[in-house]
Amino acid sequence: xxxxxxxxxxxxxxxxxxxxxxxxxxxxxxxxxxxxxxxxxxxxxxxxxxxxxxxxxxxxxxxxxxxxxxxxxxxxxxxxxxxxxxxxxxxxxxxxxxxxxxxxxxxxxxxxxxxxxxxxxxxxxxxxxxxxxxxxxxxxxxxxxxxxxxxxxxxxxxxxxxxxxxxxxxxxxxxxxxxxxxxxxxxxxxxxxxxxxxxxxxxxxxxxxxxxxxxxxxxxxxxxxxxxxxxxxxxxxxxxxxxxxxxxxxxxxxxxxxxxxxxxxxxxxxxxxxxxxxxxxxxxxxxxxxxxxxxxxxxxxxxxxxxxxxxxxxxxxxxxxxxxxxxxxxxxxxxxxxxxx
Amino acid sequence: xxxxxxxxxxxxxxxxxxxxxxxxxxxxxxxxxxxxxxxxxxxxxxxxxxxxxxxxxxxxxxxxxxxxxxxxxxxxxxxxxxxxxxxxxxxxxxxxxxxxxxxxxxxxxxxxxxxxxxxxxxxxxxxxxxxxxxxxxxxxxxxxxxxxxxxxxxxxxxxxxxxxxxxxxxxxxxxxxxxxxxxxxxxxxxxxxxxxxxxxxxxxxxxxxxxxxxxxxxxxxxxxxxxxxxxxxxxxxxxxxxxxxxxxxxxxxxxxxxxxxxxxxxxxxxxxxxxxxxxxxxxxxxxxxxxxxxxxxxxxxxxxxxxxxxxxxxxxxxxxxxxxxxxxxxxxxxxxxxxxxxxxxxxxxxxxxxxxxxxxxxxxxxxxxxxxxxxxxxxxxxxxxxxxxxxxxxxxxxxxxxxxxxxxxxxxxxxxxxxxxxxxxxxxxxxxxxxxxxxxxxxxxxxxxxxxxxxxxxxxxxxxxxxxxxxxxxxxxxxxxxxxxxxxxxxxxxxxxxxxxxxxxxxxxxxxxxxxxxxxxxxxxxxxxxxxxxxxxxxxxxxxxxxxxxxxxxxxxxxxxxxxxxxxxxxxxxxxxxxxxxxxxxxxxxxxxxxxxxxxxxx
Numbered sequence: 001x002x003x004x005x006x007x008x009x010x011x012x013x014x015x016x017x018x019x020x021x022x023x024x025x026x027x028x029x030x031x032x033x034x035x036x037x038x039x040x041x042x043x044x045x046x047x048x049x050x051x052x053x054x055x056x057x058x059x060x061x062x063x064x065x066x067x068x069x070x071x072x073x074x075x076x077x078x079x080x081x082x083x084x085x086x087x088x089x090x091x092x093x094x095x096x097x098x099x100x101x102x103x104x105x106x107x108x109x110x111x112x113x114x115x116x117x118x119x120x121x122x123x124x125x126x127x128x129x130x131x132x133x134x135x136x137x138x139x140x141x142x143x144x145x146x147x148x149x150x151x152x153x154x155x156x157x158x159x160x161x162x163x164x165x166x167x168x169x170x171x172x173x174x175x176x177x178x179x180x181x182x183x184x185x186x187x188x189x190x191x192x193x194x195x196x197x198x199x200x201x202x203x204x205x206x207x208x209x210x211x212x213x214x215x216x217x218x219x220x221x222x223x224x225x226x227x228x229x230x231x232x233x234x235x236x237x238x239x240x241x242x243x244x245x246x247x248x249x250x251x252x253x254x255x256x257x258x259x260x261x262x263x264x265x266x267x268x269x270x271x272x273x274x275x276x277x278x279x280x281x282x283x284x285x286x287x288x289x290x291x292x293x294x295x296x297x298x299x300x301x302x303x304x305x306x307x308x309x310x311x312x313x314x315x316x317x318x319x320x321x322x323x324x325x326x327x328x329x330x331x332x333x334x335x336x337x338x339x340x341x
Numbered sequence: 342x343x344x345x346x347x348x349x350x351x352x353x354x355x356x357x358x359x360x361x362x363x364x365x366x367x368x369x370x371x372x373x374x375x376x377x378x379x380x381x382x383x384x385x386x387x388x389x390x391x392x393x394x395x396x397x398x399x400x401x402x403x404x405x406x407x408x409x410x411x412x413x414x415x416x417x418x419x420x421x422x423x424x425x426x427x428x429x430x431x432x433x434x435x436x437x438x439x440x441x442x443x444x445x446x447x448x449x450x451x452x453x454x455x456x457x458x459x460x461x462x463x464x465x466x467x468x469x470x471x472x473x474x475x476x477x478x479x480x481x482x483x484x485x486x487x488x489x490x491x492x493x494x495x496x497x498x499x500x501x502x503x504x505x506x507x508x509x510x511x512x513x514x515x516x517x518x519x520x521x522x523x524x525x526x527x528x529x530x531x532x533x534x535x536x537x538x539x540x541x542x543x544x545x546x547x548x549x550x551x552x553x554x555x556x557x558x559x560x561x562x563x564x565x566x567x568x569x570x571x572x573x574x575x576x577x578x579x580x581x582x583x584x585x586x587x588x589x590x591x592x593x594x595x596x597x598x599x600x601x602x603x604x605x606x607x608x609x610x611x612x613x614x615x616x617x618x619x620x621x622x623x624x625x626x627x628x629x630x631x632x633x634x635x636x637x638x639x640x641x642x643x644x645x646x647x648x649x650x651x652x653x654x655x656x657x658x659x660x661x662x663x664x665x666x667x668x669x670x671x672x673x674x675x676x677x678x679x680x681x682x683x684x685x686x687x688x689x690x691x692x693x694x695x696x697x698x699x700x701x702x703x704x705x706x707x708x709x710x711x712x713x714x715x716x717x718x719x720x721x722x723x724x725x726x727x728x729x730x731x732x733x734x735x736x737x738x739x740x741x742x743x744x745x746x747x748x749x750x751x752x753x754x755x756x757x758x759x760x761x762x763x764x765x766x767x768x769x770x771x772x773x774x775x776x777x778x779x780x781x782x783x784x785x786x787x788x789x790x791x792x793x794x795x796x797x798x799x800x801x802x803x804x805x806x807x808x809x810x811x812x813x814x815x816x817x818x819x820x821x822x823x824x825x826x827x828x829x830x831x832x833x834x835x836x837x838x839x840x841x842x843x844x845x846x847x848x849x850x851x852x853x854x855x856x857x858x859x860x861x862x863x864x865x866x867x868x869x870x871x872x873x874x875x876x877x878x879x880x881x882x883x884x885x886x887x888x889x890x891x892x893x894x895x896x897x898x899x900x901x902x903x904x905x906x907x908x909x910x911x912x913x914x915x916x917x918x919x920x921x922x923x924x925x926x927x928x929x930x931x932x933x934x935x936x937x938x939x940x941x942x943x944x
Contacts (some may be wrong), residue, residue, distance in 0.1 A: 083715075085671055191840075197807075303664055
């Protein structure tokens with residue numbers, strides 16, 4: 001993606017968006033280029049985007065990162081921990097010095113270690129990012145696929161198709177999702193669908209989150225389709241004898257990519273929180289695999305003696321969700337400046 | 342979040358006994374003395390003036406006093422299953438109900454192992470069985486009265502046992518030992534089936550006169566006196582009974598009576614019962630004038646109010662919550678107000694004996710050798726969470742041998758060479774894979790599973806952790822042999838406490854082959870060993886307690902040889918003891934403070 005560089009600086013500052021968008025080289029710029037132009041100037045959105053990219057890199061390169069800066073995420077380091085309270089010692093060689101309020105943060109353990117087992121928190125946070133992002137992203141893809149297909153069907157064909165799909169969305173939105181998730185995880189036997197252990201757990205999480213959150217995307221797609229199908233270019237297509245397939249795939253879908261992209265970005269943090277909530281309740285991923293929600297749940301036992309153990313995974317969730325939200329908001333504003341008012 | 346009680350699905354939550362003279366305990370006390378000396382005279386909080394020491398209440402009475410008066414304030418984060426003595430199975434409720442319900446027999450008022458000796462309460466003396474322990478005669482003291490002045494009769498005790506054990510409408514919460522044991526009662530449909538004559542057809546208990554009960558058993562049972570300690574033996578006048586609703590106004594036979602109704606989830610208040618005669622009662626001091634219980638208070642609030650001196654006792658008796666625990670055991674100013682007694686709860690891991698390759702003894706032994714007991718203890722909260730266990734029976738139970746250690750290792754870290762040797766012996770030199778079951782909502786259970794997984798991985802035994810909800814775990818997951826087999830649960834994290842203080846009360850449900858059931862199974866390793874089964878059949882007709890104890894010791898050793906249970910720790914609780922409490926000590930029979938002896942220096 002290249003941004004046009006020949007716009008005079010003064011005009012960029014002095015003139016309103018519409019003028020910039022309609023400037024001399026407007027013909028050579030697509031909506032996406034204009035949006036990128038806007039997004040680049042949105043410092044908050046850019047920061048969010050950079051953090052998101054960093055997080056994705058961290059998740060992808062987790063094994064490398066822990067090999068360089070940490071320890072295997074499930075390795076116990078009990079010599080660092082006080083056996084009496086389970087808290088982290090200030091000096092493992094001299095237990096008399098008491099507990100370290102910073103949870104053993106050092107050059108070896110960048111974020112300290114967890115109480116009781118002494119597992120390296122940096123490694124667990126990094127591996128936890130993998131779990132969180134994997135589940136949230138795949139679940140979001142599931143949402144998007146189901147939501148887009150059903151949303152277009154409802155919006156484009158209308159009539160009874162719209163009635164059935166829209167009422168189905170209402171039902172899904174009213175579903176007590178958390179309770180259902182807890183029940184489902186308890187009921188599905190190990191080995192179902194040819195998956196077992198954590199593969200099954202991840203599959204179930206993706207299914208639950210993806211299958212029950214699609215109406216949010218579905219409603220937006222339906223609404224957009226309703227307006228798009230009345231637009232002149234669609235009418236023109238139709239009058240030239242184009243069939244429904246052509247109109248949906250060639251005329252409407254390309255115009256839906258932008259809102260879908262924006263709302264997917266905003267759906268990911270919701271799904272991250274949902275995964276964390278399920279892990280916190282003990283119905284998510286099985287231990288010892290690291291998850292942020294699971295770490296937080298574990299940490300609550302130690303918040304008086306080892307507050308860092310609550311703070312570290314809490315911050316990880318907070319920063320990730322915030323970054324995705326800022327990034328998503330920035331994207332939305334860039335593509336559609338009026339929406340932020 | 343409730344940390345206060347054991348759920349009903351843990352059938353043997355009743356705590357038995359304990360003797361505290363084991364080595365780790367002694368070491369703990371020494372450290373405590375040292376620390377108390379260093380921090381001596383520290384003030385602050387709810388009771389800096391107390392000169393008691395850390396864990397003094399485990400073996401001695403702290404702040405002995407005969408002073409009466411004041412209000413004793415209890416609180417709990419949840420509620421009674423029921424304060425009706427005939428309808429309760431919570432340990433704290435068995436302890437607390439003695440304020441208003443006297444039973445045929447009871448434990449002794451004393452710290453240490455003396456506490457688990459049985460004493461007569463309503464009974465005149467300890468009952469004697471006949472030749473083959475199938476017939477037991479109990480005589481009641483003369484002149485005992487209810488709160489309304491009417492006399493307590495043998496018929497009332499018989500009625501109380503009937504309502505809690507027999508028929509479809511039997512009160513649901515308590516155990517059903519009488520139903521299992523009493524002869525000539527299988528056709529009896531319970532007191533609610535026949536309004537006119539509620540006890541017609543109940544021939545397992547005879548009442549030849551107003552002060553005599555004769556129990557007829559189906560088979561020999563030499564430990565029957567332990568069954569008579571249950572609150573179910575507290576008398577209930579038939580015309581006052583309202584089934585489960587009787588809980589709102591229990592008719593008192595003890596030193597206190599209900600002040601107003603019991604309000605579920607809100608409160609229960611007791612005032613003195615003037616009809617109670619102290620001279621007939623050796624185990625209740627009845628020091629406070631009034632007793633108040635607040636129900637449904639958040640655990641963190643309870644702990645904070647205990648430390649601030651705004652509350653006297655956490656009724657649950659399971660100790661302070663994890664947040665406060667870290668603070669009180671490390672704070673020099675608070676430590677001397679803390680007791681850390683060893684309870685009779687064993688935390689352990691079942692090793693399944695029927696699924697491959699664990700059906701091979703050597704493979705099970707490999708797990709015993711590979712386990713890191715030090716890490717298991719840390720998972721249970723370290724030294725204050727429990728003592729490393731190397732045998733099955735808690736050290737206090739008669740016949741237990743704490744020196745039994747068939748799988749020793751340096752620093753309790755495991756003997757990997759031995760484990761590898763055993764793996765080769767069972768034809769799995771490269772290790773094998775299995776799964777560990779644990780209760781997802783019990784953090785210490787999960788930590789235990791993680792610690793075991795790490796230790797086993799050292800000899801290439803790959804154990805995947807599978808989590809289940811605790812309210813179904815004991816019944817339909819770990820407690821179901823077919824579920825265990827389908828899910829490859831070779832190892833399951835579990836806990837056990839005895840209904841009464843004997844090897845039979847502790848081990849029969851978890852080691853007797855006849856105890857294996859399709860659901861709610863507690864013999865999860867599915868050990869069905871002819872020798873062990875024979876000993877269990879034999880021991881119930883042995884009259885001599887010492888002889889029984891030696892049989893229990895043999896069963897324990899045999900089970901350890903068979904490597905069916907990997908013991909982790911004998912659990913310790915962290916109990917806060919505010920300075921204004923008098924006569925405080927840990928009672929081994931209830932695994933918490935003896936509530937009958939408590940008094941207060943406050944108003």
